[in-house]
Amino acid sequence: MEFLNSFILITNYIIIPGLTYGSQLALGALGITIVYTVLRFSNFAHGELMSFGTMSTILLTWIFIDSNIKFGTFPTAIIVLPFSIIFTIIYCLLVDKFVFKFYRQQKSKSVIVLIVSIGVMFFTGGLIRFIIGPGDKNFMDGERFILKAKDFKMLTGLDEGLTIKSTQFVTIILTILLVILLFWFLNKTKTGKSMRAYSDNQELALLSGINPERIVLITWIITGTLACVAGTLYGLDKSYKPFTYLHLVLPIFAAAIVGGVGNPIGAIIGGFVISFSELLITFAYKKFFFYILPNNFLPDGLLQILSTDYKIAVSFIILVLVLLIKPTGIYKGKIIK
């Protein structure tokens, strides 16, 4: 019984939040990885693209709620997702047409394009704040919980409660679906294969008759989709504030690099490595040991490795460590000169 209690405690405070945050990071990191392998630059504007997607979702959600279109207890934000994905893709394509295309044709160095992406980041950030304002927006409606702590305690008779928020459930399910779809596309379809060929060797791909503009188009469609979904899920789970998305770029980069830049599986693994280490290092283990240790062995203090204030800093520390020890990441990624 005591053991079960400690297990539920860990599930409630580490496993479920870790899976949720990890999924959000993984989707973001996938977007960065795909731009990096196909278009060959580190896209600092990705956080703002996520923010843009979330903003479209919020605006559409407001419109839907205003016109009384409801789908039971299901969150409206998920219903409008397909439409906001389209908006995000259109924005990505416009940015590519007016900004990135030029540098691709010039074959500019990747670091120059990185600085260009900072310009895009500034512009998009300003546009978003201009349209929706800098304040906090909560756009979650419908049923908030799938499983409440009280119900769980009643059901099992344990001391520890288990809560599953519906946003957490939706995040995990949607991430699994999207990842399966993406891998099917990359590995099984002809377009996906030609995309991988293009990212491996541009000249050779051109020689075999692959149309580069089409590859770029598809890359932005995938990136826009991933960014919009990742941003919306993050906003649903926490709450939407344009400012936080700027700070989200770094954990996402950390996830992409830890897993191995240029490797989609690595990006997913990296997302979970980052999210779980953030939680494991800042979790106060006192209650956990309270259940499994005899009482007189229990030490004082919260038994916390680092205080919760350092939660996000943990991802940067891991990022720096990985860059130093194994710059190619867990799964060996691609290094682009």
Next chain:
Amino acid sequence: MQDKQHIILLFLSMFILIAFVGFFQSWNLALTIFNLCIISSIMSLGINIQWGNAGIVNFGVMGFAALGGLANIIVSMPPTAKAWDAGAIYILIGIIIFILSIIFSILVWLKSGLSKKKKYIINFLLIILGYFLMRYIIDSPIKAIESIEPAKTGYLGGLDLPVIISWPIGGLLAALIAYVIGKISLGLRSDYLAIATLGISEIIIYILKNEDWLSRGVKNVNGLPRPVPYEIELQSEPWVLELTKFFNIPVSEISSILVKLSYSCIFLLILIGILLLLEIAQKSPWGRMMRAIRDNEVSANAMGKDIKTRHLQVFVIGSSIIGIAGAMLTTLDGQFTPVTYQPLRFTFLIWIMVIIGGSGNNFGSIIGGFLIWFFWVQSEPLGLWFISQITTHISDTNIIKGHLLENAAHIKLMFMGMILLITLRFAPKGLIPEVKR
């Protein structure tokens, strides 16, 4: 000769812009902008020597500037006597133990002939041991120090020296940290280096925000001493009162203008000093070598140049310049507020200044710093004016108009993005291009 005229023209128009602010808004505001322009220019000079001369991407401006700010506290605040009794020495010992464990694990990594697997395990254990030993030693003194009058002190305090000393100390502190960062991360490719430095600068800010015993964290350190007299002292001086009569403006305004003017003079001297040193460095054989390394690492290496050491050198120099500027900024503000350190304002804005001014040209960085800071401050009223101009025909009760006016301030981000994108596209060399030598 064309170049010199071009530079003089640009600087003249910059001063006219600032004078416009003086005439139409207020001289106080104009001087505030001018002072911050100088600090921004010094920061962009620091980035310029790294990026423009050596091709190193340093996205850690924010961290180094904050370290300069920390130097202000360490140098100029009065020490908290009780804190030293409460066991400040233990904190020092704890941190030294942790650093020793890291140094020892690096030695194991480099010098011992063990297999890789064993090295990983030993290093892991060493660092974990060092960390928990440190926590065991420092946790209770930290608690004791932070509970000494938390509303007023609750931190170690400083050395109670004149604040102007903190500027070189800030540079030294930044140089020291830059040495460590550079040593470990300069081997990385440019975009990894960018992300790594950005990450490290965030870690520095997190430490400053949360280690209350060092910098009072988010409670801020207020009332830092000044190198110039206070307004209130000036207001009783007879010559100030005479000036008041002469210009016919209130005494409160003239005293604050005088304070700002004296800051401007000190800052201007430092800017010119740093500029001269950098120009000499750029023209020297050392500068030629740095450019050779930037343009072609392989051939520079073949000519016997030690690329790693040179990169480290220039990284440390540039970062210490940023540290000096950061210390000056905190002195000017009179307070140290860790939450104000945002990558957008401190890292990316400085980068925009360097790119717009012209990477590789020191004068370019200065004009970039002036111009971008000027528009960063002034684009808010400009944006408001612009929005109210285009919406004059819409009635005041319209929701869209209200919304637009409310969010007009955020136009400045869009504006900065646009300037950067347009410069990179149509004039990638910037306002004052690098001189071909």
